[in-house]
Amino acid sequence: MDGSPTRDQVTGNGERAVVAKRVDSGSVNTTEIRNLARAAGYEVVAEVTQTRKEDPATHVGEGKAETLAATVAREDATVVVFDNQLGPYQTYNLGNVLPEGVRLIDRFRLILEIFGQRARTRKAQLQVELAELRYELPRAEAKASLARRDERPGFMGLGEYDESREEDIKAQISRIRDELDRIEETEQHRREQRRESGFDLVALAGYTNAGKSTLLRRLAADVNVDENEDVHPDLDTTAESEDRLFTTLGTTTRKAEMDQRDVLVTDTVGFISDLPHWLVESFKSTLDSVYRADLVLLVVDVSEPIEEIREKLVTSHDTLYERNEAPIVTVLNKTDRVDDAELREKR
Numbered sequence: 001m002d003g004s005p006t007r008d009q010v011t012g013n014g015e016r017a018v019v020a021k022r023v024d025s026g027s028v029n030t031t032e033i034r035n036l037a038r039a040a041g042y043e044v045v046a047e048v049t050q051t052r053k054e055d056p057a058t059h060v061g062e063g064k065a066e067t068l069a070a071t072v073a074r075e076d077a078t079v080v081v082f083d084n085q086l087g088p089y090q091t092y093n094l095g096n097v098l099p100e101g102v103r104l105i106d107r108f109r110l111i112l113e114i115f116g117q118r119a120r121t122r123k124a125q126l127q128v129e130l131a132e133l134r135y136e137l138p139r140a141e142a143k144a145s146l147a148r149r150d151e152r153p154g155f156m157g158l159g160e161y162d163e164s165r166e167e168d169i170k171a172q173i174s175r176i177r178d179e180l181d182r183i184e185e186t187e188q189h190r191r192e193q194r195r196e197s198g199f200d201l202v203a204l205a206g207y208t209n210a211g212k213s214t215l216l217r218r219l220a221a222d223v224n225v226d227e228n229e230d231v232h233p234d235l236d237t238t239a240e241s242e243d244r245l246f247t248t249l250g251t252t253t254r255k256a257e258m259d260q261r262d263v264l265v266t267d268t269v270g271f272i273s274d275l276p277h278w279l280v281e282s283f284k285s286t287l288d289s290v291y292r293a294d295l296v297l298l299v300v301d302v303s304e305p306i307e308e309i310r311e312k313l314v315t316s317h318d319t320l321y322e323r324n325e326a327p328i329v330t331v332l333n334k335t336d337r338v339d340d341a342e343l344r345e346k347r
């Protein structure tokens with residue numbers, strides 16, 4: 001039930017999903033989790049929300065869990081997407097309430113599914129794999145320690161107790177880390193070469209769907225990829241834009257048209273709120289192109305409500321905070337969607 005999907009398992013695919021979300025207080029906003037579910041390929045057919053403190057057994061209250069099950073049955077849904085993080089015990093209990101065969105995933109599993117679908121390069125695939133293993137490790141540890149305590153195999157149907165699984169995960173994590181380290185070294189070397197040949201390195205960062213890839217195409221000159229292949233193996237003729245979360249997963253670097261200086265602009269994966277530390281860490285190789293740039297352009301979608309802009313800026317700065325070495329300049333994007341008065345206010 002809580003098992004990792006295999007690498008080539010296709011998720012989403014128009015499956016009918018019910019979105020669920022609990023908050024401690026205030027009103028519940030499901031816009032982002034719905035967009036994430038859609039980005040993963042699910043059709044969101046209903047939502048179940050609750051404002052109350054977390055129930056240790058079923059996350060939402062017992063009655064709400066029943067409502068959720070009834071909604072899933074009524075809508076003929078096959079997936080429940082929780083915006084909250086679910087513990088292994090809660091996953092197990094909710095699984096018992098839901099109709100047979102319904103999959104239950106949380107926000108992080110969902111983001112991992114999206115990343116898994118978008119991962120094209122070796123580096124992106126390794127990073128997704130690393131994040132999945134890090135997601136699984138504490139769950140394997142919990143299973144093992146509970147099984148040890150109870151001196152019985154298996155923990156309440158959570159699967160066969162197998163201590164070697166834990167060791168296995170740790171070994172895989174360290175193997176992937178080594179490979180990613182080597183990739184990082186190569187990329188660091190490439191950045192140094194580029195600086196030596198006179199390029200300033202500018203990185204586009206910002207919340208997912210802010211318009212980074214669109215801006216890259218605006219800034220970038222046409223580059224003959226073949227001609228530059230040796231020097232710039234990560235040059236790409238396209239940087240896809242779409243009104244969808246996490247369109248971009250890998251990095252794309254292009255030469256920008258500037259009067260005075262030679263600039264290389266890099267587009268990369270977007271930020272999102274409530275990401276656990278291990279997930280951000282897993283994408284360190286990709287985020288390094290931001291952290292190690294000469295200048296970071298932090299792209300903001302100015303057409304959104306001011307509160308949302310503020311929250312997304314906080315998330316972006318949090319993500320950059322620990323590692324970023326470059327100065328940050330905030331860029332207000334999508335200005336065509338607001339009038340002058342609104343723009344002045346948001347500035």
Ligand SMILES: Nc1nc2c(ncn2[C@@H]2O[C@H](COP(=O)(O)OP(=O)(O)OP(=O)(O)O)[C@@H](O)[C@H]2O)c(=O)[nH]1
Nearest residue numbers: 208209210211212213214241242243246247248270
């Ligand atoms: N109106 C308007 N729309 C824009 C502008 N810039 C981007 N968009 C739209 O916003 C959506 C997201 O743009 P992307 O460039 O894909 O955004 P991104 O930041 O690269 O998103 P991810 O790769 O998903 O993190 C697309 O539908 C774009 O067409 C702008 O200046 N004005």
Ligand SMILES: [Mg+2]
Nearest residue numbers: 212213247248
């Ligand atoms: Mg993009």
